[in-house]
Amino acid sequence: MDDATLFRRQLRTLAAMDELIAAAAPENRHLEFDGVSAAIVPATPDRSVTNGVVYERPEALEVVYEELAAAYEESGIRAWTVWVPQADRAVAESLARRGHLLDAAPRAMLGRLDKMRLDSAGLDGIDWSSGHPLSELAVVAGPVFAFGDELALATRNSPPGALCYLAHLEGRPVASVMACHHDGDCGIFWVATLEHAQRRGFATALMIAALRDAQEAGCETTSLQATAQGAPVYSRLGYEDHGAIEMWERRLSPDE
Template sequence: MTAPPDVDLYARGTATLLATWEEYARGAPGAAVHRFEGVAAAVFPHGPERGVYNNAVLGRDLLPAERTAALDAMEEAYATAGITRFAAWVHEDDRALRADLERRGYALDETTRAMGMSLDDLRVPRPQLDLALPDWTEYLRVIEVPTDLLAGADHAAFHVVVARLDAGNAAAAMAYHHGEDCGIYNVGTRAHARRRGLGSAVTALLLHDARDRGRRTASLQATPMAEHLYARIGFRDLGRILEFVPA
C-alpha cells in the first residue's frame, strides 16, 4: 500500500480521536461531542471526566469569519455546560488561529506531537510479552488515573493491553479503532519498570493486532519524552498540537 500523505494521516488521526471521545461520552452523564463548522468540542460536565476530556479540536486553515464563528460556538458550548476550564487544540502551523485565541485572552498550556503511520511501515516485530487479563480497572491503575474514570463506558469497545514484569502488572495501553485507523491512547508504565522498553512493546503489540484486524493506519499524540520511541516504531511527525486554555 502507498503510504498516505501527512495531511491525510493527520485527518484520520483527528477523526479517530473525536470518535474515541464520542465513545467516552456515551457512558458519561450529560457528556457529548458537539460538532460545529470548524470545531468539535468534547463537553464533559461531571467528574472525573470533567478534569480530563474537556477539549476542543479546531479546524485548520479557516477563513477569518469561520474562525470567529468556530471560537464563538466553542465558548458557548462550554459556557452552557458551566465549564470554565477547557483546552482549545490548534495545529502549530495555524498562526492566524493562534493569534485569534491570544487576542481572546487564551494562553498556551501544553503541547503534544501529532504522529501517524501506515501500518505497512511498522518497523518492529510482534513483541513477546507476559500479558495479564485486560481488566479495565487494572488498566487504569497501571496508567495511574482515577479508577472510576469512564466507569459507565462500554469497555468492550476498546482494545486494552496490560503487560507484566517480575510477577506484577507494569505497563498498559489502549487502542480504539475507527474506520481504517487505530488510535493509540494512554500508554503508561509504572515507575519501577520504566526504561525497559515496555511502553514501546505494548504500543507495538496493539499495532500488530490492529493490522491483523484490517486497519491500515495508526495515530497518536506523543509527549516530548516519547516522540523518539514512537518514531523508532514507524510513526511520522505530523506537527505539534498546541493546547490553549482560557485565562
C-alpha cells in the same frame, strides 16, 4: 497516501476519541458540529486533556466557539483545550485573544502500518493482556498523568471501541495503552508506565500488540500525540514526526 491525508486522519481519530470518552460515563457529553468535535468530562473539571476540542476547518471553529465556551462553563469545566496544528497561526492568535494560553505542544506522530517495526519478538518476556475495561487503565494512567480517582470515575463504563491493553509485573498492572480504530486509522492513547517499571519495554510491547491487532483488523495507518519523552520511543517503532499539534488551553480563574 500523502502526508496531508494522514494528518486529517489523525484529527478525525481525535474526534472519534471525543465520542468514545463521552460514552465512558453517563454524565460525559460529546458535542458535534460541522467540522468540530468536543468532549465534556465533568469528573475532570480542571484537566483540559480530557476536555478537548478538535476542528477540521478554522472557519468551523470560529462559528461555534461561543457555543462551545458556554457549554463548558455550564458543565462546570474550569479548563478546556483546543487542539491546533502548528500551521494554523490565525487560530492560535484568535484563541489567545479569547484568553487561551499555549499549554503544551506535543508532536503529531503518524505512521503507515505496513512500514512499522512490529516484530512479535518485542512481546517476548512481557506479561500482557488485552480486552480490559477502560476503567482499569486508570490504575496506571491515573497516577502517571497525575489524576486522582477522577479518571476512574470518568471512565467507569467500557465503550466497545476502547481497546485496552495492560502489562503486568509480579501480577500487578504497570503499563497501559488504549487503541481506538476509526476509518482505517489506529489512534493510540493513554500510553503510561508506572515509575518503578519504566525502561523495561512494557509500553513498547503493548503498542506492538495493539498495532498488530489494528493491522489484522484492517487499519492502514496509526496516529498519536507524543511528549518529548515519548517521541523517541515511537520513532523507533516507525512513527514519523509531522510537527506540533498544540494544546491551547482556556483555564478559568476562581472568580470567573
